[in-house]
Amino acid sequence: MPYCKNCGEEIPRGATFCSKCGARVEEATGLVLATWGERLIAYIIDTLLLGIAIGWLTLPGLRWMPHMWGVTFPNWIPFVDFGLRNVVYFVYWMFLEQMYGQSVGKMAMKIRVADLDGGPLTMQQAAVQSIGKAFLLPLDLILGWFLYPSKQQRLFNNLSETVVLKKYD
Numbered sequence: 001m002p003y004c005k006n007c008g009e010e011i012p013r014g015a016t017f018c019s020k021c022g023a024r025v026e027e028a029t030g031l032v033l034a035t036w037g038e039r040l041i042a043y044i045i046d047t048l049l050l051g052i053a054i055g056w057l058t059l060p061g062l063r064w065m066p067h068m069w070g071v072t073f074p075n076w077i078p079f080v081d082f083g084l085r086n087v088v089y090f091v092y093w094m095f096l097e098q099m100y101g102q103s104v105g106k107m108a109m110k111i112r113v114a115d116l117d118g119g120p121l122t123m124q125q126a127a128v129q130s131i132g133k134a135f136l137l138p139l140d141l142i143l144g145w146f147l148y149p150s151k152q153q154r155l156f157n158n159l160s161e162t163v164v165l166k167k168y169d
């Protein structure tokens with residue numbers, strides 16, 4: 001359960017106001033959902049950064065690697081190319097978001113991924129929520145859009161019981 005920052009009272013899930021001091025729960029707990037727009041920009045920043053990083057890896061000395069990274073070669077083994085790039089995405093999101101609750105894109109957008117009480121993710125939660133984003137994004141996103149509009153969860157957010165929140169310091 002989250003606690004009220006005003007008075008320390010425990011706030012039950014789903015409550016709108018703190019029962020003790022009357023503060024609005026969003027302000028009292030800092031649990032405010034990030035918008036899809038903020039998340040989209042964070043995603044674009046992350047994929048651009050990783051694209052650059054992967055591009056660098058294929059520069060001098062590693063010319064034999066492009067076909068593995070799917071950067072300069074045409075996708076003559078499309079599935080394998082996609083696979084490896086997506087594994088990089090997956091590992092990146094899983095570790096950063098488990099350790100910090102944020103990828104670089106999320107840091108830039110001042111949003112974070114958290115469990116339903118606003119706490120840090122376990123490695124398992126971080127892994128599950130990253131699978132959808134790294135490997136199945138269109139499906140993950142569209143299903144989530146329709147199924148969980150109130151919590152704004154991707155399908156794999158829902159499976160891992162995670163939400164994306166605005167971050168206040």
Ligand SMILES: [Zn+2]
Nearest residue numbers: 004007018021
């Ligand atoms: Zn309170």
